[in-house]
Amino acid sequence: MAVSSARRPTLAVVGATGSVGAVLLQILSQHADIWGEIRLVASARSAGRKLSVRGQEVEVVALEESVFDGVDVAMFDVPDDVSAQWAPVAASKGVVVVDNSAAFRMDPDVPLVVPEVNPHAARVRPRGIVANPNCTTLSMIVAVGALHAEFGLRELVVSSYQAVSGAGRAGVETLRAQLSLVAGTELGTSPGDVRRAVGDQTGPFPEPVALNVVPWAGSLREDGWSSEEMKVRDESRKILGLPALPVAVTCVRVPVVTTHSLTVHARFQSEVTVDRAREILATAPGVVLFDNPAAGEFPTPADAVGTDPTWVGRVRRSLDDPTGLELFVCGDNLRKGAALNTAQIAELVAGEFA
Amino acid sequence: MAVSSARRPTLAVVGATGSVGAVLLQILSQHADIWGEIRLVASARSAGRKLSVRGQEVEVVALEESVFDGVDVAMFDVPDDVSAQWAPVAASKGVVVVDNSAAFRMDPDVPLVVPEVNPHAARVRPRGIVANPNCTTLSMIVAVGALHAEFGLRELVVSSYQAVSGAGRAGVETLRAQLSLVAGTELGTSPGDVRRAVGDQTGPFPEPVALNVVPWAGSLREDGWSSEEMKVRDESRKILGLPALPVAVTCVRVPVVTTHSLTVHARFQSEVTVDRAREILATAPGVVLFDNPAAGEFPTPADAVGTDPTWVGRVRRSLDDPTGLELFVCGDNLRKGAALNTAQIAELVAGEFA
Numbered sequence: 001m002a003v004s005s006a007r008r009p010t011l012a013v014v015g016a017t018g019s020v021g022a023v024l025l026q027i028l029s030q031h032a033d034i035w036g037e038i039r040l041v042a043s044a045r046s047a048g049r050k051l052s053v054r055g056q057e058v059e060v061v062a063l064e065e066s067v068f069d070g071v072d073v074a075m076f077d078v079p080d081d082v083s084a085q086w087a088p089v090a091a092s093k094g095v096v097v098v099d100n101s102a103a104f105r106m107d108p109d110v111p112l113v114v115p116e117v118n119p120h121a122a123r124v125r126p127r128g129i130v131a132n133p134n135c136t137t138l139s140m141i142v143a144v145g146a147l148h149a150e151f152g153l154r155e156l157v158v159s160s161y162q163a164v165s166g167a168g169r170a171g172v173e174t175l176r177a178q179l180s181l182v183a184g185t186e187l188g189t190s191p192g193d194v195r196r197a198v199g200d201q202t203g204p205f206p207e208p209v210a211l212n213v214v215p216w217a218g219s220l221r222e223d224g225w226s227s228e229e230m231k232v233r234d235e236s237r238k239i240l241g242l243p244a245l246p247v248a249v250t251c252v253r254v255p256v257v258t259t260h261s262l263t264v265h266a267r268f269q270s271e272v273t274v275d276r277a278r279e280i281l282a283t284a285p286g287v288v289l290f291d292n293p294a295a296g297e298f299p300t301p302a303d304a305v306g307t308d309p310t311w312v313g314r315v316r317r318s319l320d321d322p323t324g325l326e327l328f329v330c331g332d333n334l335r336k337g338a339a340l341n342t343a344q345i346a347e348l349v350a351g352e353f354a
Numbered sequence: 355m356a357v358s359s360a361r362r363p364t365l366a367v368v369g370a371t372g373s374v375g376a377v378l379l380q381i382l383s384q385h386a387d388i389w390g391e392i393r394l395v396a397s398a399r400s401a402g403r404k405l406s407v408r409g410q411e412v413e414v415v416a417l418e419e420s421v422f423d424g425v426d427v428a429m430f431d432v433p434d435d436v437s438a439q440w441a442p443v444a445a446s447k448g449v450v451v452v453d454n455s456a457a458f459r460m461d462p463d464v465p466l467v468v469p470e471v472n473p474h475a476a477r478v479r480p481r482g483i484v485a486n487p488n489c490t491t492l493s494m495i496v497a498v499g500a501l502h503a504e505f506g507l508r509e510l511v512v513s514s515y516q517a518v519s520g521a522g523r524a525g526v527e528t529l530r531a532q533l534s535l536v537a538g539t540e541l542g543t544s545p546g547d548v549r550r551a552v553g554d555q556t557g558p559f560p561e562p563v564a565l566n567v568v569p570w571a572g573s574l575r576e577d578g579w580s581s582e583e584m585k586v587r588d589e590s591r592k593i594l595g596l597p598a599l600p601v602a603v604t605c606v607r608v609p610v611v612t613t614h615s616l617t618v619h620a621r622f623q624s625e626v627t628v629d630r631a632r633e634i635l636a637t638a639p640g641v642v643l644f645d646n647p648a649a650g651e652f653p654t655p656a657d658a659v660g661t662d663p664t665w666v667g668r669v670r671r672s673l674d675d676p677t678g679l680e681l682f683v684c685g686d687n688l689r690k691g692a693a694l695n696t697a698q699i700a701e702l703v704a705g706e707f708a
Binding site: 157159176179183184187189190191192193194195206207208211212213214215216220223224233244245247248249250252254255256257258261265274291293294299300302303304306307313315316317318319320321324328 | 515540547565601650658660678
């Protein structure tokens with residue numbers, strides 16, 4: 001595409017009215033303003049609404065082919081099937097699509113990009129699409145990627161503590177409604193008492209999430225795996241460029257509004273030291289090392305929510321393996337886990353139009 | 355000790371007024387009644403209170419040496435320092451002590467017993483004391499032990515989702531008070547908002563537990579490990595009779611009242627199949643296999659609380675290791691995790707008096 005170096009690129013935000021869309025508009029208002037026009041796109045139902053971005057009210061337009069006319073970069077945050085249909089339409093018009101659905105993440109012709117880990121991958125995009133990873137992968141991969149660059153990752157075992165906003169606004173509303181039902185009660189001490197109190201108000205979750213943890217996220221895949229677990233494994237491998245990396249994952253939903261946490265057991269090619277691991281994490285872009293248990297310092301969702309970096313703490317060398325490290329990691333699933341990484345990829349790509 | 359086979363053994367419950375003590379009295383009232391006298395013992399402060407056991411009111415007596423006169427078996431559920439002082443006093447009077455503190459668990463002359471896993475160990479007790487494991491270890495070890503007996507365990511990586519009642523009544527009251535503060539609010543979306551709402555009402559926890567998860571349980575040990583994590587590793591090794599087993603653990607507190615959950619990544623000596631693992635778990639004593647994700651079946655604390663067995667679900671073969679299994683396990687930390695296992699050990703020992 002011939003672009004004058006003076007022109008600032010035009011951005012479309014597709015899915016501007018969703019919960020990730022809302023955070024995207026916030027981030028676009030906070031980051032250095034590199035964009036020319038910002039066009040807000042959503043379903044026909046939401047067309048005509050006005051949303052604020054960069055301090056201005058912008059009217060939402062309905063998704064159709066013509067909205068991509070003159071657009072340089074489009075961020076998509078819409079359901080998988082909508083992305084599958086519309087991202088290629090936009091790409092065919094020369095738009096670089098940054099897609100936050102699962103539709104293209106494992107397509108070998110679509111790079112899966114985390115700017116702190118594999119920024120180079122964003123330059124090679126045969127289909128004109130760059131994919132944004134799943135929020136659970138994103139909540140830990142910046143920290144893991146920094147350690148991998150130094151030590152060479154050999155194996156990963158992770159368990160998630162996933163926030164309800166990973167299931168969208170319905171997830172948040174469900175937890176809040178359930179908390180109102182159980183607060184001020186003596187529930188949580190006999191079989192099924194929480195379930196009876198919650199009744200059929202389980203929203204997008206298979207079980208109550210208040211006063212409970214639920215070892216399920218996503219849909220059922222082969223051999224008892226959840227789609228969320230397969231994403232964490234397959235996407236980690238692709239981002240790190242380690243297609244045969246052994247990855248074990250169990251994904252669990254917890255009663256936290258926003259910010260995913262993960263325990264990470266990582267084994268490397270050679271011996272590691274906690275001191276060197278801390279140095280790496282303390283200086284890695286996009287990572288905050290918060291790790292002083294003697295002073296009561298370790299990351300929790302209550303600290304990390306609403307912030308950009310991946311918070312890392314509880315850094316220990318594995319007791320029985322000098323090549324292993326144990327970590328506890330927190331990342332805001334709506335920011336780095338979705339909107340922020342999408343914005344970072346778009347900004348990376350925008351550099352090509354300068 | 356010469357005991358007539360007609361006489362039923364005398365039991366002392368030391369720490370009868372605590373939260374585990376309350377569950378112990380419940381269990382003693384539900385199980386087959388093998389005991390003669392049951393003597394209830396607590397601190398001088400609680401002496402004179404009456405508690406119900408086996409449908410009768412029994413007056414609590416103050417802990418002193420004479421309370422062990424004529425006692426055959428004593429269950430201790432008291433702080434570590436009280437056990438350290440008083441268990442040897444009772445043992446010196448010929449009492450078999452079943453101790454639920456951490457004071458003797460790693461003593462090589464004290465067996466650490468889980469009746470479904472290593473019942474034989476209870477017979478060899480040079481100090482007259484049998485130790486009951488920590489609640490987090492107990493919440494998973496019956497399932498792990500059953501698989502170990504078949505496949506031979508080679509490595510364990512576990513992450514916990516620990517209930518607040520693991521920190522006693524103060525833990526439960528703290529979560530309930532915090533839930534009343536956050537329910538009906540929009541909290542959980544900006545940094546520190548939950549912390550500000552909770553203020554200094556964090557009770558026994560270093561951070562808010564409502565709308566949060568806290569990667570810390572116990573006290574600080576060397577190299578950044580928590581005491582709870584060291585217990586899970588050291589006790590698992592001792593119970594399974596695998597003193598060199600590599601064990602990686604991260605312990606995390608979650609806003610659940612009662613029932614600890616754990617993710618388990620277990621590697622065995624040879625190839626495993628999910629079918630055989632399910633058969634073992636479906637028939638192992640003390641285990642409930644609840645594992646049909648297609649029907650929405652997997653264990654959660656809301657199901658397992660108030661029940662005796664270890665609930666196991668999400669049984670999968672590791673994606674990248676034919677010798678590995680992934681599990682999600684739930685166990686009531688006050689029942690199997692404390693009172694039930696203590697009662698089971700005492701009943702095992704009582705058999706010697708028959």
